[in-house]
Structure formats: C-alpha cells, structure tokens
Amino acid sequence: MIQVQNAAKKYREDLKKGFDILYESEECVWGLQADSYLDTFIKHANRGLALDIGCGEGRHSLYLAQKGFKVDALDLSESAIRKLENLIRQYDMKESIKPVVGDARDIDLGKDKYELILLSFVLPFLRKSDIDLVIAKSKIALKDSGCIYISALTIEDIEYKTYRESQKEVDERTFYSPGLMCSCYFFAHGELKKMFSEFEIIDYTEATVKLRRPPYSHSFCLLFARKRVG
Numbered sequence: 001m002i003q004v005q006n007a008a009k010k011y012r013e014d015l016k017k018g019f020d021i022l023y024e025s026e027e028c029v030w031g032l033q034a035d036s037y038l039d040t041f042i043k044h045a046n047r048g049l050a051l052d053i054g055c056g057e058g059r060h061s062l063y064l065a066q067k068g069f070k071v072d073a074l075d076l077s078e079s080a081i082r083k084l085e086n087l088i089r090q091y092d093m094k095e096s097i098k099p100v101v102g103d104a105r106d107i108d109l110g111k112d113k114y115e116l117i118l119l120s121f122v123l124p125f126l127r128k129s130d131i132d133l134v135i136a137k138s139k140i141a142l143k144d145s146g147c148i149y150i151s152a153l154t155i156e157d158i159e160y161k162t163y164r165e166s167q168k169e170v171d172e173r174t175f176y177s178p179g180l181m182c183s184c185y186f187f188a189h190g191e192l193k194k195m196f197s198e199f200e201i202i203d204y205t206e207a208t209v210k211l212r213r214p215p216y217s218h219s220f221c222l223l224f225a226r227k228r229v230g
C-alpha cells in the first residue's frame with residue numbers, strides 16, 4: 001500500500017517537474033495563437049466567468065479575455081503561471097485574468113460557477129482515473145447551459161503507434177513519456193464524446209493536424225459541448 005502511495009506521489013511530482021522544466025527552457029512553448037477550433041465554436045458560449053484548466057502560458061486565457069470573458073487561469077506549473085503573469089502585465093489584462101497555481105485534481109473547482117471551461121491538451125497527461133475525476137469536477141463547476149471545450153490525443157496519434165512498438169502499456173492506452181516525465185493517455189474513437197452523453201454535443205471532431213516540429217503531426221479528438229439545464 002505504501003509503495004502504491006509513493007509511486008502515485010512520485011508520478012505527481014514528476015508531472016509538475018516535467019512541465020516546469022519545459023516552460024523554463026523555451027520562450028513561448030505553445031505560442032500565443034488560440035486553437036481555430038475554439039474560435040469557431042466560441043460563439044455558442046455565454047460571456048461571463050471562464051476556467052482555463054492547464055492554461056500553460058495562457059494563450060487561451062488571453063484569447064478569452066479579448067473575447068470579453070473573465071478568466072480563472074489554472075496550471076500546476078509555477079513557471080507556466082509566471083510566464084502568464086508577464087503576459088498579463090504586457091497586455092494589461094490584470095482585471096480580466098486571474099492566474100492560479102494548482103492541480104485540477106486537488107483544488108475545489110466550485111459548483112455552477114463557470115460559463116465556459118477549457119481543457120486544451122491537458123487530459124493526455126493524466127491517468128484515466130484522474131481524467132474521470134477532472135471531467136466530473138468540471139461538469140459540476142459549469143453553470144446550466146455552460147460550455148466545455150476539450151482537446152486530447154487519440155489512438156490515431158503517431159506517438160501512440162511509436163509507444164506501442166517500443167513500450168509496455170502502463171495502463172489501458174497509457175504509456176510513459178520520458179520527455180515529459182509523465183504518462184500519456186490516448187482516447188479511443190468516440191470515447192470523449194461518450195463521456196458527455198448527457199450534454200448537448202455542439203461539435204465532436206477527430207482530426208490529424210500537421211506540426212512544424214517533431215513528432216510532425218498529432219491526432220486529436222475535439223469536443224465543444226453544452227451542459228443541459230436542470
């Protein structure tokens with residue numbers, strides 16, 4: 001039992017350490033441009049308070065602030081939040097964005113609080129049990145008619161194929177990423193959509209996107225959904 005607890009603690013520390021190192025080593029790791037998918041579907045969300053879970057350097061928090069939202073920007077990496085704080089100063093957005101260091105698995109996300117929640121490219125780095133936990137907390141934190149945007153990796157992803165050839169699965173569709181010092185979860189076809197069966201699905205897409213740097217492509221599932229009233 002103690003061994004299992006120690007392994008879980010180390011996994012949490014490593015996840016944070018991996019991202020801290022990543023954010024310290026580059027100027028702006030994920031760039032400043034928001035996902036075009038989010039831009040397409042943002043019109044469905046009511047303006048109000050938004051939560052950007054795993055905000056990184058905050059490209060989406062900045063985008064949402066420009067679109068008229070107040071944003072709680074949460075990330076477990078202190079170095080990510082430090083970079084976001086610099087951007088908030090640079091773009092004079094202190095009134096619109098509240099940066100928070102914290103782990104979405106541990107902190108209280110509240111109840112009926114947000115008009116919009118983002119989980120952009122965060123779930124791939126969590127174990128399936130933690131994905132279930134964060135999604136459950138997000139559903140509670142959304143107001144009635146509130147929207148959620150999620151992007152994650154699927155089993156079509158090139159890294160899924162590479163990992164499968166070179167590694168043993170840590171868990172179902174989960175492999176260890178030495179680069180990020182954490183595990184990587186790959187969604188099955190339609191799995192993410194099924195997790196929101198009680199929501200109105202505004203859009204669900206699975207697509208492969210080309211990248212300029214390794215691994216040169218990623219295969220995503222993208223969801224934009226609305227919490228039904230009541």
Ligand SMILES: C[S@@+](CC[C@H](N)C(=O)[O-])C[C@H]1O[C@@H](n2cnc3c(N)ncnc32)[C@H](O)[C@@H]1O
Nearest residue numbers: 019030054055056075076077103104120121122
């Ligand atoms: C690939 S980055 C994506 C950043 C940003 N969402 C974007 O799309 O540009 C994943 C981010 O999720 C954060 N993260 C991972 N697990 C988290 C957790 N349990 N709670 C809060 N942040 C988390 C990481 O620190 C990292 O900044």
